Amino acid sequence: xxxxxxxxxxxxxxxxxxxxxxxxxxxxxxxxxxxxxxxxxxxxxxxxxxxxxxxxxxxxxxxxxxxxxxxxxxxxxxxxxxxxxxxxxxxxxxxxxxxxxxxxxxxxxxxxxxxxxxxxxxxxxxxxxxxxxxxxxxxxxxxxxxxxxxxxxxxxxxxxxxxxxxxxxxxxxxxxxxxxxxxxxxxxxxxxxxxxxxxxxxxxxxxxxxxxxxxxxxxxxxxxxxxxxxxxxxxxxxxxxxxxxxxxxxxxxxxxxxxxxxxxxxxxxxxxxxxxxxxxxxxxxxxxxxxxxxxxxxxxxxxxxxxxxxxxxxxxxxxxxxxxxxxxxxxxxxxxxxxxxxxxxxxxxxxxxxxxxxxxxxxxxxxxxxxx
Amino acid sequence: xxxxxxxxxxxxxxxxxxxxxxxxxxxxxxxxxxxxxxxxxxxxxxxxxxxxxxxxxxxxxxxxxxxxxxxxxxxxxxxxxxxxxxxxxxxxxxxxxxxxxxxxxxxxxxxxxxxxxxxxxxxxxxxxxxxxxxxxxxxxxxxxxxxxxxxxxxxxxxxxxxxxxxxxxxxxxxxxxxxxxxxxxxxxxxxxxxxxxxxxxxxxxxxxxxxxxxxxxxxxxxxxxxxxxxxxxxxxxxxxxxxxxxxxxxxxxxx
Ligand SMILES: Nc1ncnc2c1ncn2[C@@H]1O[C@H](COP(=O)(O)OP(=O)(O)O)[C@@H](O)[C@H]1O
Ligand SMILES: [Mg+2]
Numbered sequence: 001x002x003x004x005x006x007x008x009x010x011x012x013x014x015x016x017x018x019x020x021x022x023x024x025x026x027x028x029x030x031x032x033x034x035x036x037x038x039x040x041x042x043x044x045x046x047x048x049x050x051x052x053x054x055x056x057x058x059x060x061x062x063x064x065x066x067x068x069x070x071x072x073x074x075x076x077x078x079x080x081x082x083x084x085x086x087x088x089x090x091x092x093x094x095x096x097x098x099x100x101x102x103x104x105x106x107x108x109x110x111x112x113x114x115x116x117x118x119x120x121x122x123x124x125x126x127x128x129x130x131x132x133x134x135x136x137x138x139x140x141x142x143x144x145x146x147x148x149x150x151x152x153x154x155x156x157x158x159x160x161x162x163x164x165x166x167x168x169x170x171x172x173x174x175x176x177x178x179x180x181x182x183x184x185x186x187x188x189x190x191x192x193x194x195x196x197x198x199x200x201x202x203x204x205x206x207x208x209x210x211x212x213x214x215x216x217x218x219x220x221x222x223x224x225x226x227x228x229x230x231x232x233x234x235x236x237x238x239x240x241x242x243x244x245x246x247x248x249x250x251x252x253x254x255x256x257x258x259x260x261x262x263x264x265x266x267x268x269x270x271x272x273x274x275x276x277x278x279x280x281x282x283x284x285x286x287x288x289x290x291x292x293x294x295x296x297x298x299x300x301x302x303x304x305x306x307x308x309x310x311x312x313x314x315x316x317x318x319x320x321x322x323x324x325x326x327x328x329x330x331x332x333x334x335x336x337x338x339x340x341x342x343x344x345x346x347x348x349x350x351x352x353x354x355x356x357x358x359x360x361x362x363x364x365x366x367x368x369x370x371x372x
Numbered sequence: 373x374x375x376x377x378x379x380x381x382x383x384x385x386x387x388x389x390x391x392x393x394x395x396x397x398x399x400x401x402x403x404x405x406x407x408x409x410x411x412x413x414x415x416x417x418x419x420x421x422x423x424x425x426x427x428x429x430x431x432x433x434x435x436x437x438x439x440x441x442x443x444x445x446x447x448x449x450x451x452x453x454x455x456x457x458x459x460x461x462x463x464x465x466x467x468x469x470x471x472x473x474x475x476x477x478x479x480x481x482x483x484x485x486x487x488x489x490x491x492x493x494x495x496x497x498x499x500x501x502x503x504x505x506x507x508x509x510x511x512x513x514x515x516x517x518x519x520x521x522x523x524x525x526x527x528x529x530x531x532x533x534x535x536x537x538x539x540x541x542x543x544x545x546x547x548x549x550x551x552x553x554x555x556x557x558x559x560x561x562x563x564x565x566x567x568x569x570x571x572x573x574x575x576x577x578x579x580x581x582x583x584x585x586x587x588x589x590x591x592x593x594x595x596x597x598x599x600x601x602x603x604x605x606x607x608x609x610x611x612x613x614x615x616x617x618x619x620x621x622x623x624x625x626x627x
Binding site: 214217218220221222223224225226228229232233235236237238239240241242243244250254360 | 426456458538
């Protein structure tokens with residue numbers, strides 16, 4: 001793209017900017033290596049503070065995955081989806097049904113996860129097809145309804161045939177197992193203890209890496225451009241030759257598949273699923289992560305998801321002891337404070353950074369242009 | 373070249389009480405610049421919207437390149453070879469100029485989700501082709517130096533050019549321009565005129581809606597005049613200018 005910039009007077013500038021680009025890419029590479037090392041070491045650091053923190057991190061990664069999936073629908077294609085958690089639910093229940101005593105099925109996870117993704121993908125199409133003509137508020141309402149319907153189904157599909165075991169949920173779900181390596185037990189290698197959560201952590205990290213690569217590649221492709229074009233101006237996109245119906249369905253299907261995979265891993269990690277894990281609040285939380293981080297920008301979305309996953313947990317673990325130390329008793333319930341901080345963060349973001357903490361590069365690029 | 377590229381037969385379109393198009397028939401020949409003029413609200417844009425599948429028509433049919441044109445979906449019209457620009461510019465504002473044109477290649481390329489995820493050899497080759505063609509087209513319309521700028525940051529004249537480049541990216545047989553000179557100053561209009569003449573030289577057929585009568589009369593091989601949804605004349609520019617019906621309906625009110 002840079003080569004198309006022409007003009008003699010810019011030659012010197014171009015040289016400089018190329019040197020800058022090289023330096024930048026070098027810096028970026030060093031940065032990436034550092035981040036990778038930090039992520040590899042993270043679970044052991046966390047484990048020293050308590051295994052609970054590794055679990056919290058795992059759930060945070062699951063939410064990052066969900067946010068990246070929803071980002072395709074909301075961030076790229078601009079379709080407001082308020083029922084996204086339904087696909088997480090579908091993935092989780094597919095896993096639970098195929099790897100638990102409930103039906104006595106115990107398929108290996110590497111078979112179930114793709115099945116979960118496929119079923120969620122189908123659900124995405126089922127949701128997408130009737131809503132293709134809707135936009136904005138109308139779409140939000142229908143998707144919200146869809147999310148609730150899926151949850152209600154899971155609540156009620158316990159009779160006449162007991163499919164989902166109703167509100168009681170399904171428990172004793174098989175953990176992952178790769179050959180002799182059980183994700184439910186601890187292994188020691190030398191002085192390192194690989195607990196179950198730590199193993200899941202590394203697995204999640206791998207999946208996250210794959211999802212990031214997939215997202216970036218999609219964004220930079222014919223399909224990704226078509227998504228953004230639809231978001232920017234659907235009529236122009238149509239007239240420009242984009243089959244908006246199919247391309248929108250594709251966004252729903254892709255987003256849903258990611259949700260389905262995340263759901264499957266959730267079921268295995270938690271060992272238990274019930275409908276109450278998939279309430280509307282969760283959809284809103286994932287949407288908030290996407291919006292807070294910066295719709296459309298993968299790194300922003302990741303940052304938003306990590307922030308909204310960790311900060312509440314930090315509060316939970318610090319607010320109570322802090323209050324007891326200061327006042328000798330508990331004045332404000334951590335849960336209340338959590339929601340308060342959450343609401344405040346959203347309001348402040350919308351007020352001061354309406355495009356999100358870390359907006360899409362396109363928006364940032366334009367800020368840099370302004371300086372030239 | 374007298375071969376007919378597009379033939380519209382008795383197109384009708386009504387919005388509630390407004391008969392926007394009444395039995396409009398016209399034929400556009402290959403390689404010509406066909407002008408469409410008429411007072412505001414005459415139905416010119418509506419005719420475009422019908423031709424490009426954005427509005428369903430009430431009656432009539434369109435033959436394009438010898439076969440009936442399915443107007444059911446805009447993207448299939450684009451695939452058949454009709455590209456358009458909009459009276460109120462419609463660009464993808466938060467995409468760069470280059471990306472806007474790259475979107476135009478969508479209909480002539482195939483890569484799907486799996487190609488993109490796996491970055492297959494075919495996908496990479498196709499992407500490179502898309503990029504190359506987009507750069508060429510930006511150069512062709514004269515805004516190569518704005519390739520990396522966001523579309524919404526381009527000047528008005530450049531946005532018009534970008535829209536034309538995006539339309540050209542679909543490899544159209546017929547390019548339909550809806551008031552491309554609207555809001556342009558004299559210099560910009562002159563440059564636009566050069567661009568359109570260049571298009572004709574390169575063998576493209578152009579359907580031009582324009583308010584600027586001088587531009588239309590100077591550029592077009594034939595001109596049709598719409599008034600209250602009816603075609604009242606279709607002829608060479610000079611003959612149209614001399615047509616008393618036209619003078620009364622359109623030129624008379626303006627001059
Ligand atoms: N989407 C629409 N809904 C209702 N009426 C419309 C619509 N589009 C155009 N019209 C009406 O159709 C007539 C022709 O409009 P238009 O094709 O835009 O005229 P022109 O482009 O020649 O100025 C006008 O009376 C206009 O009000
Ligand atoms: Mg008009």
